[in-house]
Amino acid sequence: MFSPILRGRVGRVPLHRNVPRIFPTYSAWCAPAFTRPFTLNSPLLSPPTRTPRFTPPKERLKILKDRLTPKENIYTIPNLLTASRIVACPFLGYAILHGNFHVATALLVYAGLTDLVDGYLARNFNMSSVLGTILDPAADKTLMTTLTITLGMKGLLPMPLAVIIIGRDVLLSLSAFYIRYTSLPEPKTMARYWDFSIPSAEVHPTMISKVNTALQLVLMGVTTVAPILPIDLADPLWYLQWTVAATTISSGLSYVFSKNAVRILGQGPKQGP
Template sequence: MSFRWIPNAISMMRIALVIPILWLIAQDHYLPALLLFLLAGFSDGVDGFLAKRYGWRSRLGALLDPIADKLLIAGVFVMLVLAGLIPVWLAVIVIVRDVVIVGGATAYNFLVRPVQGEPTRISKLNTALELLLVLFVLCRAALGWPPEVSVTVLGACVLVTVVVSGIDYVWSWSQRARGHAQ
């Protein structure tokens, strides 16, 4: 019996967690939202580990995993703005970067060749910092910890990695497309 489907099922479960997390934030139920967010984050690590460790990678999984990440991040950032917990400009920058990446990947997929899910190191760092920022903001809203300064510093780190990773994606995929055209 093959268990290759497990990472994809975990990614789909993570996608299914997005709506309850957003609803809980909208209702100011930050502790349950934090717990579900932690579950989503843990499941992201588990599906990646299983896919790599046992070779259970698939084209579907390479698409589902970043979709789950982007839906979770974009949705939570919007809800945190609406709750007054993060500034609008930060959410806009995070979401615009993701729209540029998804739009670029879609264009590359249809105009050049099929996209292989290959996040860069800076992109992985950016995603980790975005998730950590959400974790800090939800912890602060639910538990009054960590201090505001740590959230501010982490927000600045997210800003830097969003800009650098966005430029990196646009540059590297443009070079790939040019190289493929020649």
């Protein structure tokens, strides 16, 4: 009756290969355990490398919330193109301040083309993201602020109009920082606040804001290109400046009274800043 075991020893057949014939419940994954040498360095005999540390309940809850917080891919082509527009703004301002309007015009054309391309890719190739809804308007405002300040310093843009445009953008920026903090899921830390892969709120520009942005871009573009054109555009620019002043004030008020301008993720529509 012991012939299978004896044959396993005498016939130089590993013992664990005969065990399944004797014990049907034996599983194959246990087999390597029989063939490991029992030495002092064996993982079966050596103590654990470290003693498990007790984690307080609050810290465990914090780690659990951090792991369960939904994240998204922010490294998309539209977001990279939008970021390149922001990077180009200091060079654009430097060119305007030094009177190099040919380089300024080229950078302005680049900004307009990348704005069109990233919007097309986001809509048609499923590359949209919550960060994109914040980064794209931020890039437009950075470009607009750069043009407003530098053109105003060069005397090409009326200072009262520059104050209206900059003042509106500053108020909206402060509101965006406040909304980001209030809509960020717990725990509210600085690392999580600046981690834009954690979406918290979506910004939906109002219609008057879109019209205002387009008119501001037209005004800044024409004002930037005007010094290198052979024609006088003083009168058309005067009417355009008054129009932009009206739309800038109207768009700022629209964010205050609109209920759909900002939506907190996981909740319904929330009143805008």
